[in-house]
Amino acid sequence: MHRPDGGSVSGNVLATYEIATALPLEKxxxxxxxxxxxxxxxxxxxxxxxxxxxxxxxxxxVDELPLSGRPPLPGAVGDWADARRARIVVEFPVHNFGPSVxxxxxxxxxxxxxxxxxxxxxxxxxxxxxxxGTTYAGPAFGVEGTKALAGKAGATGPLxxxxxxxxxxxxxxxxxxxxxxxxxxxxxxxxxxxxQGNPPGFPLADRVHVVMDVLKRAADRTGRMPMYAxxxxxxxxxxxxxxxxxxxxxxxxxxxxINAVGFAGVQYLRERAELPIHGHRAMFGAFARSPQLGIAFxxxxxxxxxxxxxxxxxxxxxxxxxxxxxxxxxxxxDVRTPLLGGYxxxxxxxxxxxxxxxxxxxxxxxDPSDLLVLAGGGIHAHPGGSGAGVxxxxxxxxxxxxxxxxxxxxxxxxxxxxxxxxxxxRP
Amino acid sequence: MHRPDGGSVSGNVLATYEIATALPLEKxxxxxxxxxxxxxxxxxxxxxxxxxxxxxxxxxxVDELPLSGRPPLPGAVGDWADARRARIVVEFPVHNFGPSVxxxxxxxxxxxxxxxxxxxxxxxxxxxxxxxGTTYAGPAFGVEGTKALAGKAGATGPLxxxxxxxxxxxxxxxxxxxxxxxxxxxxxxxxxxxxQGNPPGFPLADRVHVVMDVLKRAADRTGRMPMYAxxxxxxxxxxxxxxxxxxxxxxxxxxxxINAVGFAGVQYLRERAELPIHGHRAMFGAFARSPQLGIAFxxxxxxxxxxxxxxxxxxxxxxxxxxxxxxxxxxxxDVRTPLLGGYxxxxxxxxxxxxxxxxxxxxxxxDPSDLLVLAGGGIHAHPGGSGAGVxxxxxxxxxxxxxxxxxxxxxxxxxxxxxxxxxxxRP
Numbered sequence: 001m002h003r004p005d006g007g008s009v010s011g012n013v014l015a016t017y018e019i020a021t022a023l024p025l026e027k028x029x030x031x032x033x034x035x036x037x038x039x040x041x042x043x044x045x046x047x048x049x050x051x052x053x054x055x056x057x058x059x060x061x062v063d064e065l066p067l068s069g070r071p072p073l074p075g076a077v078g079d080w081a082d083a084r085r086a087r088i089v090v091e092f093p094v095h096n097f098g099p100s101v102x103x104x105x106x107x108x109x110x111x112x113x114x115x116x117x118x119x120x121x122x123x124x125x126x127x128x129x130x131x132x133g134t135t136y137a138g139p140a141f142g143v144e145g146t147k148a149l150a151g152k153a154g155a156t157g158p159l160x161x162x163x164x165x166x167x168x169x170x171x172x173x174x175x176x177x178x179x180x181x182x183x184x185x186x187x188x189x190x191x192x193x194x195x196q197g198n199p200p201g202f203p204l205a206d207r208v209h210v211v212m213d214v215l216k217r218a219a220d221r222t223g224r225m226p227m228y229a230x231x232x233x234x235x236x237x238x239x240x241x242x243x244x245x246x247x248x249x250x251x252x253x254x255x256x257x258i259n260a261v262g263f264a265g266v267q268y269l270r271e272r273a274e275l276p277i278h279g280h281r282a283m284f285g286a287f288a289r290s291p292q293l294g295i296a297f298x299x300x301x302x303x304x305x306x307x308x309x310x311x312x313x314x315x316x317x318x319x320x321x322x323x324x325x326x327x328x329x330x331x332x333x334d335v336r337t338p339l340l341g342g343y344x345x346x347x348x349x350x351x352x353x354x355x356x357x358x359x360x361x362x363x364x365x366x367d368p369s370d371l372l373v374l375a376g377g378g379i380h381a382h383p384g385g386s387g388a389g390v391x392x393x394x395x396x397x398x399x400x401x402x403x404x405x406x407x408x409x410x411x412x413x414x415x416x417x418x419x420x421x422x423x424x425x426r427p
Numbered sequence: 428m429h430r431p432d433g434g435s436v437s438g439n440v441l442a443t444y445e446i447a448t449a450l451p452l453e454k455x456x457x458x459x460x461x462x463x464x465x466x467x468x469x470x471x472x473x474x475x476x477x478x479x480x481x482x483x484x485x486x487x488x489v490d491e492l493p494l495s496g497r498p499p500l501p502g503a504v505g506d507w508a509d510a511r512r513a514r515i516v517v518e519f520p521v522h523n524f525g526p527s528v529x530x531x532x533x534x535x536x537x538x539x540x541x542x543x544x545x546x547x548x549x550x551x552x553x554x555x556x557x558x559x560g561t562t563y564a565g566p567a568f569g570v571e572g573t574k575a576l577a578g579k580a581g582a583t584g585p586l587x588x589x590x591x592x593x594x595x596x597x598x599x600x601x602x603x604x605x606x607x608x609x610x611x612x613x614x615x616x617x618x619x620x621x622x623q624g625n626p627p628g629f630p631l632a633d634r635v636h637v638v639m640d641v642l643k644r645a646a647d648r649t650g651r652m653p654m655y656a657x658x659x660x661x662x663x664x665x666x667x668x669x670x671x672x673x674x675x676x677x678x679x680x681x682x683x684x685i686n687a688v689g690f691a692g693v694q695y696l697r698e699r700a701e702l703p704i705h706g707h708r709a710m711f712g713a714f715a716r717s718p719q720l721g722i723a724f725x726x727x728x729x730x731x732x733x734x735x736x737x738x739x740x741x742x743x744x745x746x747x748x749x750x751x752x753x754x755x756x757x758x759x760x761d762v763r764t765p766l767l768g769g770y771x772x773x774x775x776x777x778x779x780x781x782x783x784x785x786x787x788x789x790x791x792x793x794d795p796s797d798l799l800v801l802a803g804g805g806i807h808a809h810p811g812g813s814g815a816g817v818x819x820x821x822x823x824x825x826x827x828x829x830x831x832x833x834x835x836x837x838x839x840x841x842x843x844x845x846x847x848x849x850x851x852x853r854p
Binding site for chain 2: 009036042044045046047055069070073074076096098101103106107109110111112113116123165168170174178197199200201236257260262263264267268271284285286287289290291292294315320322323376377385386
């Protein structure tokens with residue numbers, strides 16, 4: 001990481017919030033700008049006009065929105081019958097905190113969620129100046145590097161992947177059997193579940209040994225080794241050594257739960273990693289599901305890309321979680337949108353994915369050549385076993401991309417036919 | 428950090444949630460337990476009865492609560508007219524993830540906030556088994572170590588502290604002047620604002636030099652050096668070096684924004700720190716303010732103490748934020764409650780604190796000998812200057828603890844009289 005000297009740090013951060021308040025909108029916006037830069041709740045000595053001119057955050061726009069119809073968050077002051085809602089943009093001088101993601105967070109997402117002047121407050125977008133791009137290297141592998149390592153350079157379809165299921169509890173023999181079946185069925189990508197970290201009964205080091213042994217033997221037969229994302233989530237002091245044991249065993253990917261190690265933890269790993277980093281978004285809902293509070297995916301994904309994930313979970317179309325297809329589609333678009341001109345990472349579609357929704361997903365997201373689609377139960381619950389599930393996923397996506405109806409393809413693919421019979425009636 | 432071998436990892440984690448759902452309560456609780464341990468949305472191969480018996484999370488209790496009266500979070504399934512709300516306790520076998528806070532988080536607070544089966548989901552308590560205590564060293568200094576380093580061993584009143592204000596933008600001369608004034612007025616503790624990290628125009632290294640020079644010169648005159656918490660929040664790779672430059676300059680405390688570096692970042696620092704760690708809770712509101720979603724302070728403070736903060740912000744009585752005095756009082760009680768028999772840290776009362784509420788705070792929190800009370804504007808906005816503000820705070824707390832009315836004390840303390848005139852009518 002390169003930290004520029006003081007003289008070259010210029011530019012501003014633009015933070016966009018959706019707020020609701022019983023105060024005049026402009027006044028509430030000014031409280032946010034003041035609390036998060038030079039001000040406090042009263043004027044203090046040495047708070048000169050010159051200091052304010054150089055350091056104060058400035059409200060750049062206030063655009064009124066319809067009310068959410070929800071009661072205000074606790075503690076909001078004023079009569080909520082007077083409430084108004086708006087999208088506001090606040091500009092922060094980057095020299096207040098420098099090109100540091102943790103200190104950026106303290107400024108744009110620090111105490112302000114606690115302000116009683118607001119009854120709703122959501123950070124929905126964030127634009128950072130170029131100096132962040134010179135500081136944070138971003139993904140080392142991204143889309144092309146990942147496809148190359150998975151032996152799929154130039155492939156036009158999505159990478160087809162799965163999550164080891166059951167999430168926790170498989171012993172060495174069972175895991176080896178499962179991974180071999182998946183590898184022999186030609187899967188592109190396998191990942192540990194986010195619940196599978198470094199359990200004492202079957203530690204990561206043993207898992208790496210078991211899995212890589214199977215994958216290498218399978219590759220000897222198939223000529224191609226799937227990428228396996230080992231979940232190395234742990235205390236920071238273990239991240240580098242966990243990565244190193246995967247690397248030493250010939251593994252090609254590591255996974256972390258971004259929110260469990262923090263953006264700062266991901267960046268720490270990125271500085272030391274020689275493998276792609278698979279970024280899981282578990283815990284995202286804790287600060288994102290309320291439409292009145294927290295931090296939106298658009299912001300989360302920009303920060304995750306800056307600190308260096310190569311793959312980022314976006315949820316999936318027809319998922320088992322709370323987000324609508326429109327929301328998931330927007331998240332995939334966000335991840336595909338260049339950040340500071342680059343930072344291209346692999347959107348990872350996951351949650352409730354099955355062969356039966358390949359056509360629906362393709363219609364929504366278009367060219368899938370940059371995608372990784374993960375089906376857990378959608379593969380492992382196949383009546384013919386996990387290997388048959390892989391075949392069904394591959395057939396379904398091939399049909400979708402070539403414009404063939406899934407039901408038509410199923411007539412010559414018994415694996416897909418079985419999968420459609422199993423999952424075809426899910427909403 | 429000591430990681431026990433597999434054989435000695437036993438016990439269970441108890442996670443308490445408040446949920447609301449339109450499904451039968453027991454069914455919704457079972458979905459949480461399944462999603463966060465061995466299950467997924469369909470039954471899969473190798474999910475044996477034996478595996479489930481060893482690894483499944485188990486719902487231990489379901490106690491119905493009154494409805495919140497709020498519309499459900501987006502995406503909740505079912506007819507909300509059928510909704511019921513409950514406090515549930517789920518037991519997780521610790522051998523699923525081992526004594527690792529990041530992997531614990533993935534289990535008890537991972538994807539579950541996104542489940543459509545729930546219209547409200549809040550993690551409100553967490554009990555961890557003793558193996559976490561042997562893994563995480565917790566606070567190295569705590570209450571007694573902090574008081575000793577601040578030259579206040581055995582003091583019966585609270586430590587009186589302040590935050591540098593304006594939050595950002597003071598130059599070296601102004602900062603030196605302010606710190607000298609505070610030190611000569613006998614303050615116990617000074618901290619950087621959470622917005623003051625490592626700005627390029629006045630980097631941390633320069634700030635440490637300026638502040639420590641002033642503090643040492645003041646100590647030569649007063650015989651006592653206040654503790655100064657330098658905000659060293661930054662990417663992980665800078666935490667140890669930032670700490671080391673504070674230590675090398677004779678500083679006695681470092682501060683981090685817990686949510687900006689993550690619990691994992693705090694733990695990383697704790698392993699390398701020789702100074703007390705002041706834990707700021709900025710961004711807490713993002714996942715805590717909604718009564719329907721997220722993670723409560725009771726859980727947050729336990730994790731912060733495990734990973735090793737010595738001081739933890741609890742908000743303050745009569746604060747400028749959204750929490751009620753009852754909530755803040757409960758947070759202070761939580762921090763004071765032994766965790767695994769220890770982990771005693773300093774509750775830090777901050778936000779809108781002034782001399783005028785010392786009596787009210789004392790009545791609420793009792794014996795203040797373990798507390799650090801921080802007044803920013805409440806000290807710096809004093810008409811007689813920051814030094815007079817310190818005197819007013821000290822007089823107010825001394826009066827409160829000795830049972831004297833603030834107005835009576837003000838008759839012989841002009842500094843307190845001026846402060847009461849300024850702040851006495853705040854609610």
